[in-house]
Amino acid sequence: xxxxxxxxxxxxxxxxxxxxxxxxxxxxxxxxxxxxxxxxxxxxxxxxxxxxxxxxxxxxxxxxxxxxxxxxxxxxxxxxxxxxxxxxxxxxxxxxxxxxxxxxxxxxxxxxxxxxxxxxxxxxxxxxxxxxxxxxxxxxxxxxxxxxxxxxxxxxxxxxxxxxxxxxxxxxxxxxxxxxxxxxxxxxxxxxxxxxxxxxxxxxxxxxxxxxxxxxxxxxxxxxxxxxxxxxxxxxxxxxxxxxxxxxxxxxxxxxxxxxxxxxxxxxxxxxxxxxxxxxxxxxxxxxxxxxxxxxxxxxxxxxxxxxxxxxxxxxxxxxxxxxxxxxxxxxxxxxxxxxxxxxxxxxxxxxxxxxxxxxxxxxxxxxxxxxxxxxxxxxxxxxxxxxxxxxxxxxxxxxxxxxxxx
Numbered sequence: 001x002x003x004x005x006x007x008x009x010x011x012x013x014x015x016x017x018x019x020x021x022x023x024x025x026x027x028x029x030x031x032x033x034x035x036x037x038x039x040x041x042x043x044x045x046x047x048x049x050x051x052x053x054x055x056x057x058x059x060x061x062x063x064x065x066x067x068x069x070x071x072x073x074x075x076x077x078x079x080x081x082x083x084x085x086x087x088x089x090x091x092x093x094x095x096x097x098x099x100x101x102x103x104x105x106x107x108x109x110x111x112x113x114x115x116x117x118x119x120x121x122x123x124x125x126x127x128x129x130x131x132x133x134x135x136x137x138x139x140x141x142x143x144x145x146x147x148x149x150x151x152x153x154x155x156x157x158x159x160x161x162x163x164x165x166x167x168x169x170x171x172x173x174x175x176x177x178x179x180x181x182x183x184x185x186x187x188x189x190x191x192x193x194x195x196x197x198x199x200x201x202x203x204x205x206x207x208x209x210x211x212x213x214x215x216x217x218x219x220x221x222x223x224x225x226x227x228x229x230x231x232x233x234x235x236x237x238x239x240x241x242x243x244x245x246x247x248x249x250x251x252x253x254x255x256x257x258x259x260x261x262x263x264x265x266x267x268x269x270x271x272x273x274x275x276x277x278x279x280x281x282x283x284x285x286x287x288x289x290x291x292x293x294x295x296x297x298x299x300x301x302x303x304x305x306x307x308x309x310x311x312x313x314x315x316x317x318x319x320x321x322x323x324x325x326x327x328x329x330x331x332x333x334x335x336x337x338x339x340x341x342x343x344x345x346x347x348x349x350x351x352x353x354x355x356x357x358x359x360x361x362x363x364x365x366x367x368x369x370x371x372x373x374x375x376x377x378x379x380x381x382x383x384x385x386x387x388x389x390x391x392x393x394x395x396x397x398x399x400x401x402x403x404x405x406x407x
Contacts, residue, residue: 010224012296013289016303018310018333021275023285024297026338030277033296034142035091041138041159044210045217045341050280054339060200061193061343064112069191070347070363073108078366081107090127090377090405097234097379097387097401101227104370106132109222112347113215114194116170128166134158135220140272145393167194171211174198193218225271226348231398233371236318238381251375256359258375259350259368263330266349267305268318270334273395275299287378298331305332310319379403 015021024030032051035042042048046057085104089095106129110117117124126255132242138155143147180187189195194215197206206214240261241248252256276298283291291297306315310325311332324330329352335342350365381387382402390399 005029014298014300016300018304018307020285020287021299021304022337025336027283029281029283031280033278034276037139038138040155041135045214056366065343066195082370093406094404097231097403098398101230105226108222109219112222114192115166123309131158131162132220132223135216136224139220143393194235229367231401232269233262236265237261255364256353258372259364262349262368264320264330266334273302378406
């Protein structure tokens with residue numbers, strides 16, 4: 001189904017079928033426009049680029065997002081981060097999943113983005129957490145329900161302060177290491193986004209303010225999207241176990257089953273409920289839908305990922321045992337498709353398993369590992385403190401989600 005509305009500036013075309021959305025994502029004349037209102041933090045970042053500029057930067061950054069890097073994060077770095085982050089909450093016997101998810105995934109995204117925390121203190125991490133929360137508000141500005149001009153000013157100030165405290169020292173350390181490497185020294189240059197951008201700065205003609213926003217974007221994207229998936233997955237699994245208590249052992253012991261739970265959660269709850277493109281030229285999709293130049297194209301991912309013709313009459317229900325139709329990923333189009341397919345989807349959600357997958361050699365994704373760990377320590381809802389939705393945004397986020405641990 002396609003809807004067309006005439007606006008003051010341009011028509012808006014809403015796509016709500018899987019085939020149309022996939023076709024639109026892959027069309028080079030439809031440019032990303034989801035983050036137009038969040039330019040204070042999103043201008044010039046990878047996800048907003050188009051054409052040759054996008055291809056060049058993606059080619060460089062893909063060198064970091066490779067299987068060997070993912071394996072190191074999933075099997076060596078992140079399990080230790082998970083244990084350390086959860087330790088004080090496990091001792092207390094309770095935690096707010098929303099806070100924990102963002103703290104946990106911030107620890108990961110700081111590693112991948114390339115932001116050092118030399119002091120290693122809780123106060124230092126807390127300041128980085130607060131900065132990142134502002135960056136997240138910037139990226140989701142279109143859905144903000146308050147004073148957007150005031151928020152932009154707050155975010156600009158947060159970027160300046162974060163740069164002085166965290167980014168500038170991180171750049172200085174990497175520039176020193178890269179210079180020593182170029183001089184022939186045997187040094188260990190981090191494999192992160194910041195070091196990658198600095199190494200290829202001249203090749204990509206990257207001014208410092210673009211590097212600043214790009215690193216901030218990877219910091220917020222890695223923390224925010226994975227954190228929301230973490231909370232939502234635990235919520236869905238807890239609900240599934242109420243109806244299917246016989247699957248409790250699977251959640252603890254079967255990583256492939258947990259990964260399917262993550263994928264099903266992401267299908268039902270895309271990080272953004274819509275995709276958005278602007279037509280750079282007249283476009284006609286394979287279905288015959290015509291998109292005039294200048295039109296805004298909204299991809300209704302909530303409807304697309306719950307298409308009953310593809311996913312069955314219970315498409316809106318959480319069912320990790322669901323059989324997917326051929327050619328359709330288990331997470332639907334939540335990671336987009338085409339040139340802007342999420343660069344970190346395999347790191348977060350793992351590689352899609354196929355028949356004959358070797359469970360010992362499989363990449364399950366960092367969210368899968370974190371969710372399995374939570375059920376291993378007995379996560380359960382707090383009966384005296386029900387979860388509450390976040391009322392500051394139109395996006396369907398949890399504002400608080402208290403849980404009990406252990407016992």
